[in-house]
Amino acid sequence: MIKRFLSFEWKQFTRASYFQKGLAIKILLILASIYFGGIAIIMGGSMFFILKELVPEVDPIITINNFIVYWFLFEILIRYFIQQLPVMNVKPLMTIPIKRNTVIHYLLGKTTLSFFNFLSLLVFLPFSIVLLVKGYPVLNVFCWFVSILFLTLSINYLNFLVNKSNLVFYIIAPVLIGLIGLEYYNIFAISKPIGVAFNTLYNTPYLLILPLLLCIGLYYINFKYIKKGFYLDDAISKKVKAVNATDLSWMNRFGSVAPFLKNDVKMIMRNARPKQVLMMSFFFLFYGLFFFTQEVYVEKMPYILAFAAIFITGGFLLSFGQLVPSWDSEYYKMLMSQNIPYRQYLESKWYLMVVAVIIAFILSTPYIYFGWDIYFMIAAGALFNIGLNTFITLFGGALNRVPIELNTKAKAFSNTNGFNPTQLLIALPKMLLPIIIFFIPYQFISFNAGLIALAASGTLGIVFKNFFLNKIENIYQKGKYKTVAAFSEKN
Structure with a gap:
């Protein structure tokens, strides 16, 4: 069934009247993805040595754990503005005997193919390889890396829930700017308590279960949320909204x-x-x-x-x-x-x-x-x-x-x-x-x-x-x- 869904989407893309325009734009996006992906790999591979030179008295893995909170906060903001969540025309599928669960799993599965998920992989995989080459414990590095991937997927599913609301912008943006300002002026360093948490995550491999449960929980919430409105009557019904007149x-x-x-x-x-x-x-x-x-x-x-x-x-x-x-x-x-x-x-x-x-x-x-x-x-x-x-x-x-x-x-x-x-x-x-x-x-x-x-x-x-x-x-x-x-x- 998944293979057939992919076939439907390919036919929809190639048979559209705007195929040439869409193809040209997708080629540009692929080239941009390759470019930024290459930068991410270089950054990940050189990050250990850069941090070792800038902060020689601190272990690079500790430095990364101390400031990784900003990576995730920026990722939430960037996903909110840039990430295009995958969609498909599900109305025709509602009238034929296809399980709703299959369609919903397919939709959620497409979100894992986002470039933003691969961006974390391209940055932290080379960094983790460098750690292993430098003699860091294999189990600790592996579990830490997998935890980062689960947290990235968790942000992906969180974005799926909040992408229709401006609330994330009004909350995350001021928080991010405020935290950077407080850290810059040495008033309050959020990196310290968060750093302790991620360092604990690195030093205690079995805590990998926590990011895994968070990821599974957000996936389940998304599944229930989509399934709740996955009915033909809901899809074709017109929603009436009250329009507030504005005095201009x-x-x-x-x-x-x-x-x-x-x-x-x-x-x-x-x-x-x-x-x-x-x-x-x-x-x-x-x-x-x-x-x-x-x-x-x-x-x-x-x-x-x-x-x-x-x-x-x-x-x-x-x-x-x-x-x-x-x-x-x-x-x-x-x-x-x-x-x-x-x-x-x-x-x-x-x-x-x-x-x-x-x-x-x-x-x-x-x-x-x-x-x-x-x-x-x-x-x-x-x-x-x-x-x-x-x-x-x-x-x-x-x-x-x-x-x-x-x-x-x-x-x-x-x-x-x-x-x-x-x-x-x-x-x-x-x-x-x-x-x-x-x-x-x-x-x-x-x-x-x-x-x-x-x-x-x-x-x-x-x-x-x-x-x-x-x-x-x-x-x-x-x-x-x-x-x-x-x-x-x-x-």
Whole structure:
């Protein structure tokens, strides 16, 4: 029966109208998996020696056990945003004599083939082999390694349960940031008690039973949860949801573009995919912590800080904006049949991105802690985002004709729904151009000259806003009917 399920899914994939697009994306994902898998193997194989050099007075296995809690916390967050849980069309299977248990076991079994499960294997297997070569006890190393795999599978099944809820984000993200901050400032080190637990797990092989029971327990809970709703009546019944009206009258101040802005805000508030992208863009605010805390970037390569500044204030622009006009694909035909100027539609998207950049800039105020030069760099990056990146993003949207399902259950990062390879090319000038604009004046004049050049480029873009919007409108108008036809296709 499992073989037949695999055959069904292969036929569904190869016979779909979007086979070529789906195949190209899957090839890219396979290449990316090979690349990151190779990095994981190298990291796992060299981790023992790196830790031995960095902390020579502490056994590497103890160091790993002390900080492995952060690996699992990051894994929970990454899985929540990126891991695409496997699904299959089970409605036709409900009408034929196939045991429900078989189908459910198959669905849960597919989750074990996730790249994230193999990532832990690729990291900790080489590390464990190095431990054995160095003479560590075989039984202890083996049981510790298997325990890590069971804990990884436990997180996999936990993600299956919580993937439909934002609760994990609201709990895990602040906890993770808080724990890192407390550890960094030596207030409270969560690594110590967790480290004791994992070291005990290593020193006492028979405790392997605890991760095994946790994994089995979560699998059983998932099985019962799926089986509870595995009925044809439940699958085809329509769920009625109460819609809360939102007062957005304050947006009327934007004039003729206000109806479009209200529509976008309501879309973000009421649909799963835009909500995920909005939460994802929030994380871009913390992007600067990686660069601004490294002296090599601040002192020797400050032009790289322009790259960080773009991401800090441009998270929403880069994630949400790149999928314009795909967000409106479900009703784009109706929208284009109305007596509405295309200019108003595009201008509303521009205002939405501008407001998001301004809000992100306000939220980035704590970066003053790193110095006024850093904060002025973020301000210059915000001006560049408003004055140039918004128009580059809208231009890229004219070439984006891939529809989006607003309430798809796919995760924001891993969801290729709405993906267009052209977006990768359009993203290059948005990331490289600010570095070039800052670098040339910085190299030949001074740091402040680079800031002025970056801010001035954005200011010029704002001044010539009407010119850019008119040019972009003409491009959209020329491809209008191709876009309507593309959005009408059903994946």
